[in-house]
Amino acid sequence: MDNPFFTKKRSIKLHDICDILGVKKLSKNVSFSGISNLIEAKKNDLSFFSSKKYLSDLVNSNSIYIITNENYKKFIPKNKIPLFVNNVLLSVSNVTNYIYPNSLNDDFDQNLSILKKKNKYKKLIFGKNVLIGKKVKIGSNCLIGHNTIIESNVVIGNNCTIGSNVIIKNTLVGNSVKVLDGAIIGKKGFGFFPNDKSNIRYPQIGMVIIKNNVEIGCNNTIDRGSMSNTVIGENTYLDNQVHIAHNVKIGRNCIITGQVGFAGSSIIGDKVMIGGQAGISGHIKVGNNVQIGGGSGIIKNIPDNCKVMGYPAKDIRTFLRDNK
16 A cells, blocks of 8 residues: 655665665666565565564565575575665664655644635534644544644545544544544654664654544554554454554454553454553564453463463463462
Protein backbone atom coordinates (compact mmCIF):
# COMPACT_ATOMS: atom_id res chain seq x y z
CA MET A 1 0.00 0.00 0.00
CA ASP A 2 1.42 3.38 -1.00
CA ASN A 3 1.97 5.77 1.88
CA PRO A 4 0.44 9.20 1.14
CA PHE A 5 2.06 10.86 4.16
CA PHE A 6 5.77 10.88 3.31
CA THR A 7 7.51 12.20 0.22
CA LYS A 8 9.99 9.75 -1.32
CA LYS A 9 12.99 10.53 -3.50
CA ARG A 10 12.25 9.98 -7.18
CA SER A 11 15.64 8.46 -7.93
CA ILE A 12 17.21 5.97 -5.51
CA LYS A 13 20.46 4.56 -6.89
CA LEU A 14 22.62 1.82 -5.42
CA HIS A 15 25.82 3.87 -5.72
CA ASP A 16 24.27 6.68 -3.66
CA ILE A 17 23.20 4.14 -1.05
CA CYS A 18 26.75 2.74 -0.97
CA ASP A 19 28.10 6.26 -0.33
CA ILE A 20 25.73 6.68 2.62
CA LEU A 21 26.66 3.27 4.03
CA GLY A 22 30.38 3.83 3.48
CA VAL A 23 30.78 0.60 1.49
CA LYS A 24 32.51 -0.12 -1.79
CA LYS A 25 30.37 0.60 -4.83
CA LEU A 26 29.19 -2.44 -6.77
CA SER A 27 29.64 -2.56 -10.54
CA LYS A 28 25.92 -2.40 -11.31
CA ASN A 29 24.17 0.84 -10.31
CA VAL A 30 20.62 -0.48 -9.94
CA SER A 31 17.60 1.60 -8.90
CA PHE A 32 15.40 0.97 -5.86
CA SER A 33 11.76 1.85 -5.33
CA GLY A 34 12.27 2.22 -1.57
CA ILE A 35 13.28 0.45 1.63
CA SER A 36 11.17 -2.03 3.57
CA ASN A 37 11.33 -4.85 6.11
CA LEU A 38 12.11 -8.36 4.88
CA ILE A 39 8.50 -9.58 4.93
CA GLU A 40 6.95 -6.68 3.03
CA ALA A 41 9.84 -5.84 0.70
CA LYS A 42 9.34 -6.16 -3.04
CA LYS A 43 12.03 -7.30 -5.48
CA ASN A 44 13.20 -3.76 -6.19
CA ASP A 45 13.17 -2.70 -2.52
CA LEU A 46 16.24 -2.42 -0.32
CA SER A 47 15.95 -4.34 2.97
CA PHE A 48 18.01 -5.31 6.04
CA PHE A 49 18.89 -8.27 8.26
CA SER A 50 19.94 -7.57 11.86
CA SER A 51 19.12 -10.69 13.88
CA LYS A 52 19.12 -14.47 13.45
CA LYS A 53 15.52 -14.61 14.65
CA TYR A 54 14.53 -13.12 11.28
CA LEU A 55 16.35 -15.82 9.30
CA SER A 56 13.19 -17.33 7.82
CA ASP A 57 12.07 -13.84 6.75
CA LEU A 58 15.45 -13.34 5.06
CA VAL A 59 15.21 -16.61 3.14
CA ASN A 60 11.67 -15.87 1.95
CA SER A 61 12.14 -12.15 1.29
CA ASN A 62 11.68 -10.79 -2.24
CA SER A 63 14.39 -8.21 -1.63
CA ILE A 64 17.77 -8.88 -3.26
CA TYR A 65 19.99 -6.18 -1.72
CA ILE A 66 20.31 -6.61 2.05
CA ILE A 67 21.98 -4.27 4.55
CA THR A 68 23.59 -6.48 7.17
CA ASN A 69 26.69 -7.16 9.26
CA GLU A 70 29.70 -9.38 8.50
CA ASN A 71 28.73 -11.55 11.51
CA TYR A 72 25.67 -12.72 9.54
CA LYS A 73 27.58 -13.48 6.34
CA LYS A 74 27.04 -17.24 6.59
CA PHE A 75 23.25 -16.77 6.79
CA ILE A 76 22.91 -14.77 3.58
CA PRO A 77 21.35 -16.88 0.78
CA LYS A 78 23.18 -17.05 -2.55
CA ASN A 79 20.38 -15.16 -4.30
CA LYS A 80 20.90 -12.11 -2.04
CA ILE A 81 23.51 -9.36 -2.36
CA PRO A 82 24.72 -8.18 1.07
CA LEU A 83 25.87 -4.67 1.91
CA PHE A 84 28.02 -5.10 5.01
CA VAL A 85 28.04 -2.34 7.64
CA ASN A 86 29.11 -2.09 11.29
CA ASN A 87 25.77 -0.99 12.75
CA VAL A 88 22.81 -2.30 10.75
CA LEU A 89 20.00 -0.33 12.37
CA LEU A 90 21.88 2.97 12.41
CA SER A 91 22.78 2.45 8.74
CA VAL A 92 19.14 1.67 7.90
CA SER A 93 18.14 4.85 9.72
CA ASN A 94 20.53 6.94 7.62
CA VAL A 95 19.34 5.34 4.37
CA THR A 96 15.67 5.74 5.30
CA ASN A 97 16.21 9.40 6.12
CA TYR A 98 17.86 9.84 2.71
CA ILE A 99 15.02 8.14 0.82
CA TYR A 100 12.30 9.94 2.83
CA PRO A 101 13.74 13.42 3.54
CA ASN A 102 10.79 14.53 5.72
CA SER A 103 10.59 11.31 7.76
CA LEU A 104 12.02 12.88 10.91
CA ASN A 105 9.63 15.82 10.82
CA ASP A 106 6.73 15.38 13.23
CA ASP A 107 5.82 19.05 13.66
CA PHE A 108 2.21 20.21 13.50
CA ASP A 109 0.55 20.44 10.11
CA GLN A 110 0.78 24.04 8.90
CA ASN A 111 -1.88 23.50 6.19
CA LEU A 112 -4.88 23.37 8.51
CA SER A 113 -8.09 25.36 8.20
CA ILE A 114 -11.12 25.66 10.46
CA LEU A 115 -13.97 23.44 9.30
CA LYS A 116 -16.90 25.61 8.28
CA LYS A 117 -20.61 24.96 8.03
CA LYS A 118 -20.43 24.82 4.25
CA ASN A 119 -17.91 22.10 3.36
CA LYS A 120 -17.47 19.23 0.90
CA TYR A 121 -18.24 16.43 3.38
CA LYS A 122 -21.61 14.64 3.29
CA LYS A 123 -23.87 14.77 6.35
CA LEU A 124 -20.97 15.71 8.63
CA ILE A 125 -21.84 17.01 12.09
CA PHE A 126 -19.00 18.76 13.91
CA GLY A 127 -18.27 20.91 16.95
CA LYS A 128 -16.39 24.14 17.42
CA ASN A 129 -12.80 24.81 16.34
CA VAL A 130 -12.34 21.65 14.27
CA LEU A 131 -9.16 21.90 12.15
CA ILE A 132 -8.79 19.98 8.87
CA GLY A 133 -5.69 19.56 6.69
CA LYS A 134 -5.40 19.31 2.92
CA LYS A 135 -6.67 16.28 0.96
CA VAL A 136 -8.50 14.87 3.98
CA LYS A 137 -11.24 12.38 3.05
CA ILE A 138 -14.22 11.92 5.37
CA GLY A 139 -17.09 9.56 4.55
CA SER A 140 -20.79 10.23 5.07
CA ASN A 141 -22.65 10.39 8.39
CA CYS A 142 -19.65 11.19 10.57
CA LEU A 143 -19.43 13.22 13.79
CA ILE A 144 -16.39 15.21 14.94
CA GLY A 145 -16.12 16.78 18.41
CA HIS A 146 -14.77 20.15 19.56
CA ASN A 147 -11.11 21.16 19.14
CA THR A 148 -10.19 18.09 17.12
CA ILE A 149 -7.38 18.14 14.55
CA ILE A 150 -7.34 15.94 11.46
CA GLU A 151 -4.12 16.47 9.52
CA SER A 152 -3.45 16.31 5.79
CA ASN A 153 -4.12 13.14 3.75
CA VAL A 154 -5.95 11.35 6.58
CA VAL A 155 -8.80 9.13 5.40
CA ILE A 156 -11.89 8.49 7.56
CA GLY A 157 -14.62 6.09 6.45
CA ASN A 158 -18.41 6.24 6.79
CA ASN A 159 -20.42 6.41 10.02
CA CYS A 160 -17.44 7.29 12.20
CA THR A 161 -17.51 9.21 15.48
CA ILE A 162 -14.42 11.23 16.39
CA GLY A 163 -14.46 12.77 19.88
CA SER A 164 -13.25 16.12 21.17
CA ASN A 165 -9.56 17.07 21.56
CA VAL A 166 -8.47 14.25 19.25
CA ILE A 167 -5.42 14.44 16.97
CA ILE A 168 -5.28 12.15 13.93
CA LYS A 169 -2.37 12.16 11.48
CA ASN A 170 -0.68 9.61 9.18
CA THR A 171 -3.75 7.39 9.56
CA LEU A 172 -6.34 5.51 7.50
CA VAL A 173 -9.61 4.91 9.37
CA GLY A 174 -12.23 2.37 8.28
CA ASN A 175 -16.02 2.49 8.60
CA SER A 176 -18.05 2.71 11.83
CA VAL A 177 -15.00 3.55 13.94
CA LYS A 178 -15.31 5.39 17.27
CA VAL A 179 -12.40 7.45 18.55
CA LEU A 180 -13.09 8.82 22.01
CA ASP A 181 -11.95 12.13 23.53
CA GLY A 182 -8.27 12.93 23.85
CA ALA A 183 -6.87 10.15 21.66
CA ILE A 184 -3.69 10.84 19.70
CA ILE A 185 -3.20 8.65 16.63
CA GLY A 186 -0.33 8.58 14.15
CA LYS A 187 2.46 10.40 15.96
CA LYS A 188 6.02 9.12 15.66
CA GLY A 189 7.08 6.18 17.78
CA PHE A 190 9.76 6.11 20.48
CA GLY A 191 12.63 5.00 18.26
CA PHE A 192 16.14 6.39 18.66
CA PHE A 193 19.80 5.50 19.13
CA PRO A 194 21.32 6.66 22.45
CA ASN A 195 24.30 8.96 22.05
CA ASP A 196 26.43 10.82 24.61
CA LYS A 197 25.96 14.19 22.95
CA SER A 198 22.58 13.95 21.25
CA ASN A 199 20.26 10.95 20.81
CA ILE A 200 19.66 10.06 17.16
CA ARG A 201 16.03 9.71 16.11
CA TYR A 202 14.98 6.76 13.96
CA PRO A 203 12.78 7.71 10.95
CA GLN A 204 9.15 6.60 11.24
CA ILE A 205 7.77 6.19 7.70
CA GLY A 206 4.80 3.92 8.41
CA MET A 207 1.20 4.82 9.18
CA VAL A 208 -1.69 3.68 11.36
CA ILE A 209 -4.43 1.55 9.80
CA ILE A 210 -7.65 1.21 11.79
CA LYS A 211 -10.05 -1.37 10.39
CA ASN A 212 -13.89 -1.30 10.52
CA ASN A 213 -15.94 -1.24 13.75
CA VAL A 214 -13.00 -0.43 16.03
CA GLU A 215 -13.40 1.61 19.22
CA ILE A 216 -10.45 3.66 20.50
CA GLY A 217 -10.82 4.75 24.14
CA CYS A 218 -10.13 8.12 25.75
CA ASN A 219 -6.51 9.29 25.87
CA ASN A 220 -5.17 6.37 23.85
CA THR A 221 -1.86 6.88 22.05
CA ILE A 222 -1.28 4.89 18.88
CA ASP A 223 2.11 5.41 17.22
CA ARG A 224 2.54 5.07 13.47
CA GLY A 225 4.83 2.38 12.13
CA SER A 226 8.54 2.88 11.65
CA MET A 227 9.22 0.63 8.65
CA SER A 228 5.91 -1.29 8.65
CA ASN A 229 2.42 -0.05 9.64
CA THR A 230 0.63 -0.14 12.97
CA VAL A 231 -2.67 -2.01 12.48
CA ILE A 232 -5.81 -2.37 14.63
CA GLY A 233 -8.02 -5.22 13.40
CA GLU A 234 -11.78 -5.22 12.82
CA ASN A 235 -14.16 -5.06 15.78
CA THR A 236 -11.34 -4.60 18.32
CA TYR A 237 -12.11 -2.43 21.34
CA LEU A 238 -9.48 -0.47 23.26
CA ASP A 239 -10.27 0.85 26.73
CA ASN A 240 -8.96 4.20 28.03
CA GLN A 241 -5.26 5.06 28.34
CA VAL A 242 -3.91 2.26 26.17
CA HIS A 243 -0.53 2.80 24.51
CA ILE A 244 0.31 1.08 21.22
CA ALA A 245 3.86 1.50 19.94
CA HIS A 246 5.14 1.49 16.35
CA ASN A 247 4.60 -1.53 14.07
CA VAL A 248 2.21 -3.27 16.48
CA LYS A 249 -0.38 -5.51 14.80
CA ILE A 250 -3.57 -6.26 16.79
CA GLY A 251 -6.00 -8.79 15.33
CA ARG A 252 -9.78 -8.92 15.07
CA ASN A 253 -12.33 -9.01 17.90
CA CYS A 254 -9.81 -8.22 20.64
CA ILE A 255 -10.68 -6.60 23.99
CA ILE A 256 -7.89 -4.50 25.49
CA THR A 257 -8.66 -2.95 28.89
CA GLY A 258 -7.26 0.16 30.55
CA GLN A 259 -3.58 1.10 30.75
CA VAL A 260 -2.29 -1.84 28.73
CA GLY A 261 1.00 -1.12 26.95
CA PHE A 262 2.29 -2.71 23.75
CA ALA A 263 6.00 -2.34 22.94
CA GLY A 264 7.12 -1.99 19.33
CA SER A 265 6.51 -4.70 16.72
CA SER A 266 4.45 -6.97 18.97
CA ILE A 267 1.86 -9.05 17.10
CA ILE A 268 -1.47 -9.92 18.71
CA GLY A 269 -3.80 -12.57 17.27
CA ASP A 270 -7.61 -12.61 16.97
CA LYS A 271 -10.03 -12.78 19.91
CA VAL A 272 -7.40 -11.85 22.47
CA MET A 273 -8.51 -10.44 25.84
CA ILE A 274 -6.01 -8.47 27.95
CA GLY A 275 -6.64 -7.27 31.52
CA GLY A 276 -5.75 -3.82 32.80
CA GLN A 277 -2.15 -2.65 33.22
CA ALA A 278 -0.66 -5.66 31.43
CA GLY A 279 2.52 -5.09 29.41
CA ILE A 280 3.50 -6.75 26.15
CA SER A 281 7.24 -6.71 25.33
CA GLY A 282 8.53 -5.81 21.88
CA HIS A 283 8.68 -8.33 19.03
CA ILE A 284 6.40 -10.72 20.96
CA LYS A 285 3.75 -12.87 19.24
CA VAL A 286 0.51 -13.61 21.07
CA GLY A 287 -1.68 -16.27 19.45
CA ASN A 288 -5.43 -16.42 18.84
CA ASN A 289 -8.01 -16.85 21.64
CA VAL A 290 -5.51 -15.91 24.34
CA GLN A 291 -6.56 -14.43 27.69
CA ILE A 292 -4.01 -12.38 29.65
CA GLY A 293 -4.71 -11.43 33.27
CA GLY A 294 -4.44 -7.87 34.53
CA GLY A 295 -0.99 -6.67 35.57
CA SER A 296 0.77 -9.44 33.66
CA GLY A 297 4.09 -9.11 31.89
CA ILE A 298 4.42 -10.88 28.53
CA ILE A 299 8.11 -11.42 27.75
CA LYS A 300 7.90 -14.46 25.46
CA ASN A 301 5.59 -15.73 22.73
CA ILE A 302 2.17 -17.07 23.82
CA PRO A 303 0.61 -19.85 21.69
CA ASP A 304 -3.08 -20.09 20.74
CA ASN A 305 -5.84 -20.81 23.27
CA CYS A 306 -3.85 -20.03 26.43
CA LYS A 307 -4.86 -18.30 29.67
CA VAL A 308 -1.87 -16.65 31.37
CA MET A 309 -1.19 -14.33 34.28
CA GLY A 310 1.68 -12.94 36.34
CA TYR A 311 5.19 -11.70 35.69
CA PRO A 312 6.63 -13.36 33.80
CA ALA A 313 3.24 -14.61 32.60
CA LYS A 314 2.55 -18.31 33.10
CA ASP A 315 -0.43 -20.64 32.75
CA ILE A 316 -3.17 -19.17 34.93
CA ARG A 317 -3.74 -22.43 36.84
CA THR A 318 -0.05 -22.54 37.73
CA PHE A 319 -0.14 -18.89 38.72
CA LEU A 320 -3.14 -19.36 41.01
CA ARG A 321 -1.63 -22.48 42.60
CA ASP A 322 1.68 -20.70 43.26
CA ASN A 323 -0.04 -17.69 44.79
CA LYS A 324 -2.57 -19.29 47.13
